[in-house]
Amino acid sequence: MTQRIQTMNGIPKAFKALLALGQEVEASGRAAGVDQILLELIKIRASQINACAFCLDMHTRDAIKHGEDTRRLLLLDAWRETDLFTEEERVALEMTEVLTRLSDTQDLPDELYERAMKVFNEAQYQAVVWLIVTINAWNRVNVPARPKLPKHNA
Template identity: 45%
Template sequence: MSTNDNDTRGFVPEHTPRMEWAKLAPDVYKAMWQLEQAARKGLDSSLYHLVKIRASQINHCAFCLDMHTKDALAEGESVERIIQLSAWEESKHFYTRKEIAAIELTEAVTVLTDGFVPDEVYERAAEFFEEAELAHLIAGITTINAWNRFSVATRKVPGHYKPAGARS
């Protein structure tokens, strides 16, 4: 998207980030990165992208949505499944039962104020994930929620991220 003043479409200019928290708190950033790497071990990459995207949608984290949708697309995820993710309850046929269980758990962990994680949501996830895999999934959901909060609080600007293979 262009932010050029001569652009006839009239896009609003990018906002200014509040701070570069990773540079100001490098030890925290490194610890978050290590948590990210540890959490994703043993999880299917496609499923993990869906979890990151869904949590980021709920948290209204535009920076993380930009990043994780681009990463998912770069790894072969379909545009259709990404688009339908915000309305997954009406488009379950795009996802496996295991993915749906992970998406439900993502929503429950992300929105704890809606009554914590209901037993039925946890039990459904436990049907599809071995215990260690479920622990990593919960860690991954927790991690993306933390990334979202850092990005939203510091107003990271979306639109400039390029997946690893596309960087120049």
């Protein structure tokens, strides 16, 4: 593969701002009562869609550290075909897919918004939307750079 310019740290102030944004969004989500595993599932699902290996590596490891079941991670791409995910997770995953593919979907459908309002309060809904936006930004910084995966002990 062609070696690429590493864009993640290329503009340090932008990197720090995106990092701070992500930290603020996650903290707001946790403060609103969104489970950390759900936050990780959102990041993983968007990163699957965007084919961001760096983010997939990071967030699957983070999810496991927070107690996520490996089976659910292996089946995340086919979440609709299983009964392994809660209604809250299913709504968040569908929102992630719709907002990550916004050029195809054009909008968050009213029906999905109404389901989201049944499982999330306003602060949780906002945190989910902002997290989807943030992970998509990270994916778009990382994918064109093709960063090498960090070395991990198996």
